[in-house]
Amino acid sequence: MQTVKTIADLRAGLATARAGGKRIGFVPTMGYLHKGHLELVARARAENEISVVSIFVNPLQFGANEDLAAYPRDLARDSKLLEEAGVDFLFAPEVADMYPRPMETMVDVPTLGSELEGSVRPGHFAGVATVVTKLFNIVGPDAAYFGEKDYQQVAVIRRMVEDLAQPVRVVPVPTVREDDGLACSSRNVYLSAEERAAAVIVPNTLAEAERLHKGGIATAAELEAALTRFVEAEPRAVPEVIAVRDPDTLAPLAEIAGRPVLVLLFIRIGKTKLLDNRVIGRNG
Ligand SMILES: Nc1ncnc2c1ncn2[C@@H]1O[C@H](COP(=O)(O)OP(=O)(O)OP(=O)(O)O)[C@@H](O)[C@H]1O
Numbered sequence: 001m002q003t004v005k006t007i008a009d010l011r012a013g014l015a016t017a018r019a020g021g022k023r024i025g026f027v028p029t030m031g032y033l034h035k036g037h038l039e040l041v042a043r044a045r046a047e048n049e050i051s052v053v054s055i056f057v058n059p060l061q062f063g064a065n066e067d068l069a070a071y072p073r074d075l076a077r078d079s080k081l082l083e084e085a086g087v088d089f090l091f092a093p094e095v096a097d098m099y100p101r102p103m104e105t106m107v108d109v110p111t112l113g114s115e116l117e118g119s120v121r122p123g124h125f126a127g128v129a130t131v132v133t134k135l136f137n138i139v140g141p142d143a144a145y146f147g148e149k150d151y152q153q154v155a156v157i158r159r160m161v162e163d164l165a166q167p168v169r170v171v172p173v174p175t176v177r178e179d180d181g182l183a184c185s186s187r188n189v190y191l192s193a194e195e196r197a198a199a200v201i202v203p204n205t206l207a208e209a210e211r212l213h214k215g216g217i218a219t220a221a222e223l224e225a226a227l228t229r230f231v232e233a234e235p236r237a238v239p240e241v242i243a244v245r246d247p248d249t250l251a252p253l254a255e256i257a258g259r260p261v262l263v264l265l266f267i268r269i270g271k272t273k274l275l276d277n278r279v280i281g282r283n284g
């Protein structure tokens with residue numbers, strides 16, 4: 001594996017591969033890698049001759065009151081994991097390499113990006129869309145791999161790629177989970193032992209949603225209200241977003257009996273925000 005710090009070095013390293021007609025698979029991350037990231041890497045390697053992983057904690061996507069400084073980082077450990085996984089290039093730029101001066105140009109997907117997670121993290125998705133566009137411009141991937149745990153992020157990036165005709169195939173990868181069902185996430189490290197035990201409320205709420213939907217609950221509003229009560233029964237959990245939406249457009253729904261729905265959760269436990277979702281009722 002080659003570890004590369006600068007845009008120029010990565011472009012030079014990839015030029016030979018590109019000239020040889022090799023397909024490039026790209027996995028953008030913020031590091032502190034876990035099983036979920038490694039699943040994206042495995043897909044990228046299986047479907048392309050060359051794999052590139054970026055590790056960059058992107059300041060543009062953090063609000064002023066968020067955890068940019070505290071975000072977990074361990075480049076030495078990440079590097080070893082990626083080497084073992086057979087990755088070809090690790091791109092780990094400094095903030096000064098990515099943003100030598102304040103960004104004047106931003107990519108925004110304002111309607112999709114301002115609701116759900118975007119409603120509690122204003123500006124977040126513009127920061128994501130901007131850095132992902134810049135990374136696509138640097139790497140020039142044929143395919144880029146994103147986790148379905150960040151369902152709205154996948155929707156924002158798909159829309160951006162379509163609107164701007166970015167020449168990249170966006171590949172969503174199913175969420176990888178711990179044994180009790182909690183989605184793997186770098187931020188899980190913030191949880192105390194008691195909070196980690198309480199965090200099982202997140203996958204349990206998705207299971208409850210499935211049960212209620214199968215039972216024929218009539219409207220999105222009723223399902224959202226029932227799930228809010230379910231989450232609030234766990235004293236450590238604060239429901240920030242509990243939404244029942246159209247899985248394809250993310251549009252709000254009224255009647256839901258017998259139709260597929262996306263249940264999207266953003267639940268805070270202590271200072272840790274946990275994101276998860278499930279599409280229910282799609283195949284029977
Ligand atoms: N459990 C998971 N299963 C599959 N993909 C995942 C999982 N967790 C994260 N990813 C994906 O990995 C990519 C990089 O995500 P990121 O580095 O932000 O990790 P994260 O664990 O989501 O961190 P955070 O705690 O900040 O949400 C994203 O496309 C994300 O959707």
Ligand SMILES: CC(C)(CO)[C@@H](O)C(=O)[O-]
Binds near residue numbers: 028029061131132150
């Ligand atoms: C896609 C991404 C790497 C952009 O910084 C980030 O939002 C993430 O890790 O999901």
Ligand code: BAL
Binds near residue numbers: 030061150
């Ligand atoms: N959505 C993953 C990255 C972040 O929370 O900023």
